[in-house]
Amino acid sequence: MSDNMKLPEFPRNMFDFANKDKHIHDAKFETKPIGYFKDAWLRFRKNKSAVVAAVLIVLLALFAIIVPYVSNYDVTFRDGYYKTVLPKSSLFSSLGIWNGAKVQRETQAGYDYFNAIGVETGRDVILDVKSQTVDANGITYYSLLIDSYYKVGYTYVNLSEDEYLALQEYQDSTGIQIIYPLPETYRTNFVMGNKGASFWYLLEDDSATSDGKAVLDENGDYIPNYIATSNKEQAGYTSLRIAGDDGGEDGNTWYVYGQRNQSGYKVRVDYYEYFIYKNNFEPSFFFGTNIYGQDIFTCLAAGARLSFLLAISVSFINFLIGAIYGAIEGYYGGAIDISMERVSDVLASVPFIVVATLFQMHLADEVGVLGSLLFAFVLTGWVSMAHRVRMQFYRFKRQEYILAARTLGASDQRLIFKHIFPNAIGTIITGSVLAIPGVIFTESILSYLNIVNLETSSLTSIGTMLANGQGYLNTYPHIILFPALFISILMISFNLFGNGLRDAFNPSLRGADE
Amino acid sequence: MGKYIVKRILLMFLTLFIIMTMCFILIKMLPLPAIREMGRDVNLILAKREQMGYNRPLLVQYFLFLKSVILHWDWGVGEQMYEALNVWDVLLQKLPYTISVNLYSILLAIPLGLGFGIYAALKKNKWQDHVVSTVVVVFISVPSYVYAFIVQYLLCYKFGWFPLTLESLDTAAFFSGRMIRSMMPAIMSLGFGVVAGLTRYTRAELSEVLTSDFMLLARTKGLTKAQATYRHALRNAMVVILPMIIGEFIGILVGSLIIEKIFAIPGVGSLYIYAINVRDYNFFMALTVFYTFIGLASGIVIDISYGIIDPRIRMGSRK
Numbered sequence: 096m097s098d099n100m101k102l103p104e105f106p107r108n109m110f111d112f113a114n115k116d117k118h119i120h121d122a123k124f125e126t127k128p129i130g131y132f133k134d135a136w137l138r139f140r141k142n143k144s145a146v147v148a149a150v151l152i153v154l155l156a157l158f159a160i161i162v163p164y165v166s167n168y169d170v171t172f173r174d175g176y177y178k179t180v181l182p183k184s185s186l187f188s189s190l191g192i193w194n195g196a197k198v199q200r201e202t203q204a205g206y207d208y209f210n211a212i213g214v215e216t217g218r219d220v221i222l223d224v225k226s227q228t229v230d231a232n233g234i235t236y237y238s239l240l241i242d243s244y245y246k247v248g249y250t251y252v253n254l255s256e257d258e259y260l261a262l263q264e265y266q267d268s269t270g271i272q273i274i275y276p277l278p279e280t281y282r283t284n285f286v287m288g289n290k291g292a293s294f295w296y297l298l299e300d301d302s303a304t305s306d307g308k309a310v311l312d313e314n315g316d317y318i319p320n321y322i323a324t325s326n327k328e329q330a331g332y333t334s335l336r337i338a339g340d341d342g343g344e345d346g347n348t349w350y351v352y353g354q355r356n357q358s359g360y361k362v363r364v365d366y367y368e369y370f371i372y373k374n375n376f377e378p379s380f381f382f383g384t385n386i387y388g389q390d391i392f393t394c395l396a397a398g399a400r401l402s403f404l405l406a407i408s409v410s411f412i413n414f415l416i417g418a419i420y421g422a423i424e425g426y427y428g429g430a431i432d433i434s435m436e437r438v439s440d441v442l443a444s445v446p447f448i449v450v451a452t453l454f455q456m457h458l459a460d461e462v463g464v465l466g467s468l469l470f471a472f473v474l475t476g477w478v479s480m481a482h483r484v485r486m487q488f489y490r491f492k493r494q495e496y497i498l499a500a501r502t503l504g505a506s507d508q509r510l511i512f513k514h515i516f517p518n519a520i521g522t523i524i525t526g527s528v529l530a531i532p533g534v535i536f537t538e539s540i541l542s543y544l545n546i547v548n549l550e551t552s553s554l555t556s557i558g559t560m561l562a563n564g565q566g567y568l569n570t571y572p573h574i575i576l577f578p579a580l581f582i583s584i585l586m587i588s589f590n591l592f593g594n595g596l597r598d599a600f601n602p603s604l605r606g607a608d609e
Numbered sequence: 610m611g612k613y614i615v616k617r618i619l620l621m622f623l624t625l626f627i628i629m630t631m632c633f634i635l636i637k638m639l640p641l642p643a644i645r646e647m648g649r650d651v652n653l654i655l656a657k658r659e660q661m662g663y664n665r666p667l668l669v670q671y672f673l674f675l676k677s678v679i680l681h682w683d684w685g686v687g688e689q690m691y692e693a694l695n696v697w698d699v700l701l702q703k704l705p706y707t708i709s710v711n712l713y714s715i716l717l718a719i720p721l722g723l724g725f726g727i728y729a730a731l732k733k734n735k736w737q738d739h740v741v742s743t744v745v746v747v748f749i750s751v752p753s754y755v756y757a758f759i760v761q762y763l764l765c766y767k768f769g770w771f772p773l774t775l776e777s778l779d780t781a782a783f784f785s786g787r788m789i790r791s792m793m794p795a796i797m798s799l800g801f802g803v804v805a806g807l808t809r810y811t812r813a814e815l816s817e818v819l820t821s822d823f824m825l826l827a828r829t830k831g832l833t834k835a836q837a838t839y840r841h842a843l844r845n846a847m848v849v850i851l852p853m854i855i856g857e858f859i860g861i862l863v864g865s866l867i868i869e870k871i872f873a874i875p876g877v878g879s880l881y882i883y884a885i886n887v888r889d890y891n892f893f894m895a896l897t898v899f900y901t902f903i904g905l906a907s908g909i910v911i912d913i914s915y916g917i918i919d920p921r922i923r924m925g926s927r928k
Contacts, residue, residue: 441624445631446900448866452885452893453635536752540867543754544882561754565871568758569766579755586750594746 135521138599145595148588155585159403162396167376170397171553174378174388176250176366179571180243182383182391195383196222196242204307206237211296211309211317212248215275215337216365220245244378247366248293249275255359256331262362263334265372272335273368276321276350277361292363296320322351330355382577385563389555391577398556399581401549405465406534409472414527416473417480422511424481425488432485443478450475451541465554468547472534483526487519521600528596532589539582557582614913621905625898632897633671636890642689650693657686657693685891690883696895700877704862705783706775707869707876711861713789714796718803719854725804726811731838733816741808748805757798757871765794774873795872799865803857810853814846821845848919852911859907863900 129137139145163169183195201209209220223240230236254262266273278295296317297310312318321340330353340350353360370378382391420439424432451471458467491497492515500514535557541547542558549556557578564574641663644654662673677683684696691699729741764770776791818824819842827837862877869878877896884892916922 441627444624444901444905445628446897446904448881449632449897449900453632456639456888457635532750539752540754544866544870546882546885561758565758568762572762575758579758583751583755586752587747590746590750 131517131520135599138602139595142595142598144591145598148591148595151584151588152592155399155581155588156403159396159399163393163400166390166393166396167374168380168390168393169553170389170394170555172388172390172393174370174384176247176388177244177370177378177380177384178386178388179567179574180247180378180380180384181571182381182573182577183244183379184381185379194222194242195244195379196240198225199239199241201237201239201241202306203235203237204309206239207296207309207317208293208307209239209241209246212245212293214317215295216245216248216367218242218245218367220248243383245367248290249295249363250290250292250366250369251361252364252369253356253358253361259331259353259360259362262364262372263332266334270335271368272337273364273372274332274334274352274362275337275365276340276352277354277363279320279322294320323348324351325349329353330360383571383573385560385574386567386571387563391560391574394555394560395557395578395581397554398560398578399585401465401554401556402535402538403531405469405472405538406531409469409476409534410527410530412469412473413477413480413530414523417477417482418484418516418523420477421481421484422488422516425485426492426507426511426515428489428492439478439481442475445475447471447475447537448541448546452546455547464547464549468538468541468549472537476530476534480523480526480530483522484519487522488515491515491518525593525597525600529589529593532586532593535582536586610916613916614909617909617912621909625902625905628901629898630671632894633674634667636894637667637670639890642888642890644688645692653693654686654688661685684895687889688891689887689889690892696891699892700880700895700899703875703877703880706874707864707878708861709783710792710795710868710874710876711799711864713792714799715803715854715857715861717796718800718807719857721800722804722807723811723850725808727815727838727843729808729812730815730819733812733819738812742812745805745809745812748801749809751801753798753802753865754867754871756801757794757868760794760798761871764797775875792874795868795874798868798871807850807853811846811850814849815842818842818845848915851918852914855914856907856911859903859910862903 181195181197182193184193186193188194199205206221213219213221220242221239222242225238225240227238228236262273265271275295278292294307297320298305299308299310300306310318327349329349329351332352334352336350336352340348353362355361367378380390380392382395385391385394420435424435451468454467454471454474455464458470462470492510497510497514500510505514538547538549538556539558539561542549542556543562544558545562548559550559560578561575564571564578567574644651660673661677662670665673674685677685682697684700686692687694687696687699725741725745729738732738761773765773771793772791774791775795776788780787782788819838824837824842827841828834832840864876864878866878866882868874869876870882873879877899880892881896881900883889884896
């Protein structure tokens, strides 16, 4: 007999019943319950790169939604003079970057041409002379930093009587010179067309074959070469006159500002100011313009908006079809599953480009280019979603809780929607989100290859913009740079975001590639 | 195994037949484009149309089409492009360009991708791994045409290392240095994505194998880390990686439409885009079948290769 058994006697009155006079209940949880989505959110939040990616996607989406409303331009805007101008932002231009300027190699004639525009308008076209070299043949070359906006210079416009008067009135009220005297240069009028409007100075050799070099006076200034007349108000011009146009002593040197022709008046305008007069804002293109003179910033936003809309609707429709189809396949299994799998197998085997092409050929005239593209995406796109849902159904339908629910008399519908679907929701959301970048990418390729032509007067797409810029990649890389950058950032963000979502919804799949 | 393969191949031809039928009917429902005046050739094409029963009922046409394809391997003649030339001959002519560009790019990409992947897996969760993984995400996400623009702008225009367009066969032999040099931009643009994909795949597979129990056993029995990795881990990882590489090799027949367009490579992709733009239905039909067939065949080859590489995988058996 061990010592343990020989316990001392404890007096009974030393003990007391616990909770003698209360009923014991389960204590209510003090913390908030963490549901499925909360749980996923907590995991998602820890994934820094996915959060950054999500923020980027939101920013890009906001860009696509907001910019077309607030921009000065729209997709229909085309300016014949500001073609391929470089990106310019008023915020940065004073720092010497993003100022719409580019270094250009020019001869003496080119130097004279751009410098003269600066002298006459008072806005320097040549921002900086980088270097000046003389080659073996004795020809001087300049390396000039040239402002792509100011270099447009002057142009001739034909105005009707009313427009002509209105423009003069605008000049009088604002004091801004827009109409400049017409020059007499031969080259100007007969050889160079509108571009020749900037030759307001005397040329060394004023013929069709001239190299365009200017004659300078003893001070190194240009010698003006305007058409002059004795009639001050020739062609009805009563408005501002440029400096130096004071009539002279013999009263025979008033410069001519307008010429009457069949349709009205031919006048020479400073295009920068004329643009402001026409549009009420200064020409400044944040991402520059393309070869049609469209604002790339606005076009990109409009194209991105189109892509987003298309991708989200495709993703949503595919989700609906795929979820229902996959649920039926997965839930019922057997012969239904096999026959339905055959159908989706065949559809999935058709190369997408064939589907897109056939839909374009058949439906584009009836439901529009965009509509037929949407159909094409939907026709084959839902298959992968159905496949995902089917897999999930196979995973869950044999589990005990389903059997329990079935024993309790739950209907098929209830089992599908109440008991299995909620388990599959994570995979479905991930799949739907990851389908979006795929659609955007494919759409850009199809419109780039011109299989789908999304370019109309008021519509554009990222692929179209890339295709338009391809021939100008060497000279104007900015046309391609911004759309390419946009789609690259979008793709990277979506991939990171999708991975984050997958890890958050299915922690067991972390790191695995679907 | 043999039974399974036969079953898969029969199923493939059934799928191919269904798709071919759908495409044929959909194409025939489109208005037939007029033939451009090309002198003698018009009569040739018209005779061919007569032979193919163009003004007879749809089913008869399809029957005649199938008959000429199966018995004579005759896919018709070009009507809007390569007039009166045999479609299949033109396709065969274009194939070498597509194959060589894609072949070079994956031959270049496989060692790089495997190398980076193995390196990242061995350095798992160290900074080297993070660098490789981050770069891989970027390179996988960025569309191939963006690489093409970058390569074209920097290497062709700015540095002038490579010519802008492909050398023609008249001036450079197919496997000459000049030809390969002129293919380099396209090869590189295609390669980035493949390298990144392969790196990610290799890293994921290998790092999973490296943590398994038999690796511990290999180390306890006295193998060095290098020996264990090479003899045991890599071989097991290859079971999954190799089918992917095989899939890439089959994909070289299809090529990339957009890269061929950007670098003006006269390959199958360019032919397809051209056929769509000028609406040549014979070419379109033949290329559609070609693409579909390659897609289906690569699926089968990949599945079967799993069974051959890894004897543990039983084909076609029910679980």
